[in-house]
Amino acid sequence: RWIYDFPRIIHRDLSHGNIMWHCRNGRIRGVLNDFDLSSYRGATSGSSKQRTGTRPFMAHELHDVDANGDPPVHLYRHDLESIFYIII
Secondary structure: OHHHHOOOEEOOOOOHHHEEEEEEOOEEEEEEOOOOOOEEOOOOOHHHHOOOOOHHHOOHHHHOOOOOOOOOOOOHHHHHHHHHHHHO
């Protein structure tokens, strides 16, 4: 949630390969990496018009296209849905 609120980033490619586990002082923490397909929240650049992500972990809605053949704009809830698919 921190990367969404403060640097205002949407990852857009969450998968099990983009999460590493880090152990420090006996505590295990997840570390998110691979931000090459990410975008700034609210960006209207061309990258938001492209379908991005690792298909098995993509939000269901992102597999559809509109009447013009464009995928929906990637939102924070799509990243949350991807995390759900990683967990299961």
